[in-house]
Amino acid sequence: MPFQTLAEFRDLLGRFPAPDSAAIAAAEARNGQLTKPPGALGQLERLAIWMAGWQGTDKPRADHPQIVIFAGNHGVTAQGVSAFTAEVTAQMVANFAHGGAAINQLAKAFGAKLDVQALDLDRPTADFTKGPAMTEAEVVVALRRGFEAVDPKAHIFVAGEMGIGNTTVAxxxxxxxxxxxGWAGRGTGVDDAGLARKEAAVMAGVARHKAILGDPLEVLRCLGGREIAAMAGAIAAARMARVPVILDGFIACSAAAVLAKAAPGALDHCVAGHLSTEGAHGRLLAELGKEPLLSLGLRLGEGSGAALAIGVLQGAVACHSGMATFAEAGVSAGA
Known part of the structure; x- marks a missing residue:
């Protein structure tokens, strides 16, 4: 078992590997010899070199992406924060299993292996306005579910989510x-009254748990959800396996934020897939220091925006690893 307590998980965060500096240098040297003007591929060049550093090679690959959707239910829905009932979470999990959701189509489009993990849907977390959302044992189980879901041989990892009420949790x-x-947004489409209830629930939860706000892992336990903890565990596992991660929207980034606050540099292996229109996602990305690769007005969740960004990384890697150098192509390099 990778960890059995929050203290052990905290210790793991302190042992995160760094990118391979030799591979980065080799990839930069290769990039300088490819048959194009310097910098002509813009951000694609930076992304390919970043991928090289984590994969430990000057010719990174992106043909084996993995997407895992984690699903959970939340006690805070008792505060009237969602336009849908908790039953929809299980119904959408069934839709994922039958291949009928948007994320299924995007996974197929980019050749990604898609897995779905439902976390105790019949047992929602506690209402965080009344007490801690999870016990330590519960949050550790969720973190481990995420940690163990990552394929260490994947070239790219995306964590998606499904859970009625989880925009309030995020x-x-x-x-x-x-x-x-002002962190709350409209989520599944709540009206003004619903948005006010969400903001009130958020503020009530933060006030109730003010004693633990200095400890990001305790914040996750007291205010988080099982699927969000699982995403945090998965992002940590990807780092340990040196697998590059594409972050999805507001909810996924809230999971990543826990790691970022718990361990400086914890998200160095992550890029932001897109800018969602949900609530304060742009504000959260700014806090994380991440620039989104795409901005398409998405707010679906499921890992959908990050799944689209797989294509960007695949394009970056295809050019970097597949293009000929000037010497290989017999083309004269510039002066």
Whole structure:
């Protein structure tokens, strides 16, 4: 078992590997010899070199992406924060299993292996406005589910989510980790009254758990959800296996934020797949220091925006690893 307590998980975060500096240097040298003007491929060049550093080779690959969707239910829905009931979580999990969701189509389009993990849907977390969302044992189980879901041989990893009420949970995590108000968004489409209930629930949760706000892992336990903890565990596992990660929207980034606050540099192996229109996603990306690769007005979740960004990384790697050098092509390099 990788860890059995939050203390052991915290210790693991302190042992994260760094990128391979020799592979980065080799990839930079290769990039300088490819048959194109310097910098002509813009961000694609930076992305390919970043991939090289984590994969430990000057010719990175992106043909084996993995997507895992984690699903969980939340006690805070008792506060009237969602336009849908918790039953929809299980119904959507069934839709994923039958291949009928948007993420199924995107996974096929980019050749990604898709897995779905439902985490105790019949047992929602506790309402965090009344007490801690999870016990230590519960959050550790969720973290381990995510950690163990990652294929260490994957070239790219994406964590997606499904869980009615989880935009409220993500907003509470963001508020607890970074302070301020206004983190709540419309999620599944709540009206103004619903949005006010969400913001009130977020602020009530943060106030109730103010004693633990200095400890990001305790914030995850007290204000988080099983699927969000699983995403955090998966992102940590990908780092240990040196697998590059594409972050999805607001909810996925709230999971990543826990790691970022717990261990400086914890998200160096991650890029932001897209900018969602959900609530304060752009604000959260700014806190994480991540620039989104895409901005398409998405707010579906499921890992959908990050799945689209797989194509960007595949394009970057295809050019970097597949293009000929000037010497190979018999083309004269510039002066």
């Amino acid at each position: 907003a509470a995590l963001a508020a607890a980790l970074f302070g301020g108000s």
